[in-house]
Amino acid sequence: MVAKPKVAICWLGSCGGCDEAVVDLNEAILQVTSAVDVIFWPVALDFKYHHLEALEKGEVALSIINGHIRNSEQEEVAKLLREKSQLVLAFGACACFGGTPGMANFRSKEDIFNWVYRDAPTVVNPKGNYPQPRSQANGKELTLPEFYEQVFALNQVIDVDYYLPGCPPPPDLIANAVNAVLEGKLPPKGSTLAPHKALCDTCKRNETKPDKISIKDIKRIHEVEASPDTCFLAQGILCMGIATRGGCGESCININMPCRGCFGPVEGVEDSGAKFISALAAMLDAENDEEMKQLIDKLDDLAGYTYRFTLPVSLLQRKRA
Amino acid sequence: MSDFEPKIVCFSCKFSWGYLANETSLSSQIKNWIPIICSGKVDAKHIMEAFKHGADGVLILGCPEGDCHYQDGNFETKKRVQLLHKVLDSYGIEPERVRMELSLDPEGKRIPELVKSMSETVRGLGPVRQI
Incomplete structure (x- = not known):
């Protein structure tokens, strides 16, 4: 009998939501576990670090790593998994971009x-x-x-082969990613295993988007009763969908919440925040500086909004020396 | 602080700034001068890239308000800069470090002066603080 490929699933600086997303595969997880040996999954199974250390280099076919890196233990485990694995998949927004905890990079460790x-x-x-x-x-x-001192995305600490963003990644993309590995049908190294286009491309509200969006008044989602069918931006509610990779299944849009950007930048874009700012500026319908100021004053935390998931990988963040 | 020499990146629209000047001689007077066609071309990304590559300040020179060759590129960038000020502030980059001037100067004589005055402002702020 041929030995099954070994898979490790690990959380670093993580809330556990990404591990939960793996469990959310439901019955499909049985197919996965019949095809692979899960040799490490701290949140679900009782394995210790020394079990990992005992493995040969490259013995693990795939490590699925979620969570950011902010302490020496996380760094150590990430490096250990890298050494033992043929492939590393950065799983979820935190591993791919630093995620929500990455917003801590606006403050110092001392603060x-x-x-x-x-x-x-x-x-x-x-x-x-x-x-x-x-x-x-x-x-x-x-x-x-x-x-x-700061939060790091996974690829700022170890070499990463593939990326699967999301907070958390949706079950269909997880299943596709695992199958692609099992069948050896992987795209070039460094690829993101999700669609290339922006969320607007598949958003069903796109039909209601006017040719030119002009926002005269910025509204926040909790302040208004948002129409469940109309483009959020057309309603004056900020939505990151224009600058965010699609593939999430529009789970937020479907419950009448605007996109928050957990899938990160679209293919070929480094900094989704900068793109969003440029696009937003074009949509703001102000005739002069004073009107512009009034609009901008309504934005309480624009940087937090635009970099909610991607601050550690944004253009202006320090890269690790 | 006394030996701090601010690095200023200057984008200037060719439609209003220095189109009669000898570009080579003008660029020898101004380090990091980037003549462009329409200030509306300057994206938030370009400004951030400038800071990423070590700039201490960014100066954008556009056509007088209402006189953009492409309708309103200058005003669009002005809006972009106003939004960007708010974001850069969170990174610890003061709004004074990104300035926009909308005016007309075909000879380009004022460009070195404006860069110099921007340098003085930025000198007072010191180098960009790393977060």
């Missing part, structure tokens, strides 16, 4: 520690203790992973 361990109203820390990578207790040395 974050001060808030979390000193200034937040719920904190009682009279001794001013901060977590340390190494500390002494009862004559023993205790260690914690080191918290890095």
